[in-house]
Amino acid sequence: MADPATYRPAPGSVPDSPGVYRFRDEHGRIIYVGKAKSLRSRLNSYFADFAGLHPRTQTMLRTAVGVDWTVVGTEVEALQLEYSWIKEFDPRFNVRYRDDKSYPYLAVTLDEEYPRVMVMRGARRKGVRYFGPYSHAWAIRETVDLLLRAFPVRTCKPGVFKRARQIGRPCLLGYIGKCSAPCVGRVDADGHRRLAEDFCAFMAGDTTRFIRRIEKEMYAAAEAEEFERAARLRDDMRALQRALEKQAVVLGEGTDCDVIALAEDPLEAAVQVFYVRGGRIRGQRGWVVDKVEDLTTADLVEHFLTQIYGESDSVPREVLVPVGPPDAEAMTELLAERRGGPVRIRVPRRGDKKALLETVARNAVEALKQHKTRRAGDLTTRSQALQEIQEALELDEAPLRIECYDVSNLQGTNVVASMVVFEDGLARKGEYRRFTIRAVEGQDDVRSIHEVITRRFRRYLAERDKVAEDAATGDHDEGAAGDVLASYGFEDAGEEEPAAHGPIDPRTGRPRKFAYPPNLVVVDGGPPQVAAAQRALDELGLPEIAVCGLAKRMEEIWLPGDEDPVILPRGSKGLYLMQHLRDEAHRFAIAFHRQRRSKAMTASELDGVPGLGPARRTALLKHFGSLKRLREATPDQIAEVPGIGLRTAEQIAAALRGADGTGDPAGGPGGPAAAHRTADGGGT
Incomplete structure (x- = not known):
């Protein structure tokens, strides 16, 4: 790795004008190409504050051993030259757009004497008119099949076309009217080319002209009593209309x-x-x-x-x-x-x-x-990802079971946490857990992480001890485990059978969800969150469980007690897996937080109404669709809900007005009822 200071341009040597610059490595290969309105300002930004640069930009500067530049006249010329050099040198540190799959195009080979309509993939070639791309090749074939009635352009391969010319007999499409059969001289080269050009014009959006032309010819044939020809033209027009129906109208006609x-x-x-x-x-x-490189959305565009x-x-x-x-x-x-x-x-x-x-x-x-x-679904990729994580974190074995924790709240209210589980690099959604953080003064993410880790692994210890006790005594009382766990204040997530069914799953013989530990605990956050998780494990006597944190800003991995983070390579499969873990934990926590907040809002505003139980609250929300619409409703409108009388409706309206700030919000947010519910919230 080179020191960027060794090849920094001398002060005043870089011109203050538009241009394009190139960084080269020790082998002379160009590794990055960039453009700038002012070369001097742009290059100075690389060397003035190296520590403040994005880690990937730092890697590029350390890989390079020199930089040169070319001055151009305008910013447009800079754009053109940058594109040309990226195309020519394919620098490893420039962004590279690659197709997420191979898209098929509808192609018309206008470069041939007898143009052909075909499905084409891959690189484009000159002289061929392309339409699309389409999501599926069958979508192209359906469109072509409809259009060939009105524009019978050949679709056969060169070998088939040559063979038909030799024997003087067209293929099946020629007999059924879906090819003009230029192979046997039914139409000359100029006439066939006009058909192909009309096909291209229709596909390019000039649709009304052709439909009107066919319609006019149809009426003329009918007036001349050429009814068979009129019927064929009618079918041609309907085929064109069906082709248009397959393409959704989204903007005004003529919009390109x-x-x-x-x-x-x-x-x-x-x-x-x-x-x-x-x-x-x-x-x-x-x-x-x-x-x-470090790019904004505008840069990507x-x-x-x-x-x-x-x-x-x-x-x-x-x-x-x-x-x-x-x-x-x-x-x-x-x-x-x-x-x-x-x-x-x-x-x-x-x-x-x-x-x-x-x-x-x-x-x-x-x-x-x-x-x-x-990426996550490939077995080889998952194995490599786990191996990369093992090596980067210096673990004794690959982390076949990883648990990731995230905390979600809104200004300290409705604080919840999530636990997601990945085994062999794949999500095990049946083992996800959600936690309601108990209301503690000064609660923050660090305290929440400590509480969640403590509660989760207390449950592990309880189930582990119960398994050992049952093994020693031969007792498999399915209710005992629930009693032990209840003493720790745990509740079930409601997404699977409760832990009171015993620590051993009778279907698989494996310990239940919390009866064995993960190889790695990941928390969403930096050193403070990691330290809190490690402290909780140490207090429970479980220092052998590895802990790390994944920070969002730079995607750094923090280990307990380390001053510097672990940086996985940009293209690392291990980093992708860690990101997937963190994002899944975040999604799961956010979903639970929104659910809790919604329930709290509804319950706090309606709990004070006498005689209004859960069933009636559900009926009210189902009828009005939201609490906002219920708040705007009059007592007469509320009384229309089955089971709600006019007197109850008036009480509901009064309670909602009070919760909105116009009355006494008994039981509202922050009231005694809300405080009681939050304090009693257990891990779910």
């Missing part, structure tokens, strides 16, 4: 745009694009990118636009993005040059375009989730 959305985490991002032509969604495509449209001949008139690129004017000018016409880069704020962007964003979130699931 690409809608781009991202979903990201600290290490990766998923990008989804919907292609809208003529107001209809014509295709969809996705990419996944490794965030090799800029890199994406540069790389995807860098050599594209299908730049739309409008590009909708979640966040504008840092230099929107230069990017707009670059795309306008690629398109040969004006291009707009917009961030939709309202209306149909914003709604469509939100839909694309949901697809991006799902794509990122599926990408991580595919």
Whole structure:
């Protein structure tokens, strides 16, 4: 590893003008390419405060042994040169967009004498018109099958076409009218090319013209009493209409745009694009990118636009993005040059375009989730991840069972915690647990972690001791274990059978959920949370259980008593597994916290109403849909709920007005009832 100070440019040697710079390693390979409005300011930012840089940027600077730059005239030229160099050198520290799967396109080979319609994957070639991409090849074939009635372009392979010309007999499609049979001379090359161009025009969004033309020809044939021809034209028109129905109308007719959305985490991002032509969604495509450097969402958008449209001949008139690129004017000018016409880069704020962007964003979130699931689902990947964690944390054995804990609260209220379990790198959702943190003055995440770890492993010790006692006495009283656990104040999560059924599962013969310890305990947080977890284990006499913490900001792994964190490599499978653990624990805690908060709000505002039990509260919320709508309802409207009389309805309305600040909030938030419920909350 080189010291960045050894190759830092001399003061005043870097020009204060737009340009592109390159970092090289000891072998002369270019490892990073970047652009800047001011080369001097940008390069100074790398060397002025090395400690404040992102760890991945620090790694890049240590790997490099030199930097050079090229001055250009404008920011647009800088964008173009940056794209060219990234394409040429493929630097390892630049972001790389890669397809999350191989997407099929509908291709028309206009470079051939007799153009052919086909499904095509892989690299594009010149002279071929592409439409899509589509999610599935069968979707293309369905569309083509409908369109061939009106545009009978050949779809056969070159060998089939050559064979038909030799024998003078067309294939089946020629006989049934779904091919114009240029192989046997039914149409000449120019006529067939016109069919192919009309097919392309229809697919590009010029649909109304063809439907009106066929409709006009149909009526003319009917007036001329050519009823068979009129019937064929009618069927052709219906086929075109069915093809259009398969493509959802999302925007106004004539709207051409690409809608781009991202979903990201600290290490990766998923990008989804919907292609809208003529107001209809014509295709969809996705990419996944490794965030090799510290990038904002705006930076990702800029890199994406540069790389995807860098050599594209299908730049739309409008590009909708979640966040504008840092230099929107230069990017707009670059795309306008690629398109040969004006291009707009917009961030939709309202209306149909914003709604469509939100839909694309949901697809991006799902794509990122599926990408991580595919990584986690591979046995080899999971084994490697566990081995990497073992080596990084210097564990005696691979952590085949890992438990991760997270705390969730809102300004110290409704404090809850979650425990998620991964075995062999896979989630065991049946063994997840939720904890309600007892109300203690000054409660914070550190105290909460200590309480949760203490309660969880007290239960482990209780079940372990009970298993040993039963083994020694031969007694398997299924109620005894529950009595022992009840003495510690534990409750069941309600997601599986209670622990009172005994410490041994009669179906599998394995100890029940808490009767054996994990190989590794992971807490969401840094050194304070890790220290609290370790202190709880030490107090229980369980120092042999390994503990670590995963901090969100830099994805650092903290070990008890260590001053410096463990940094797993950016592409480490072990880090992906740790992230997945932490994110799952966070999701589970947030869900429980929202549930508790919702119940607390409902109960605190309605508990004070005489004669209003759980069944009536449920009926009220089911009828009105939310507490807000119930609060806005009049007593007469409330009385419409079955089982609620007018007098009770008036009491409910009065109680809700009081809880809203207009009366006495008896039993409301912060009142005696609420305090009592929080204090009695046990681990669930």
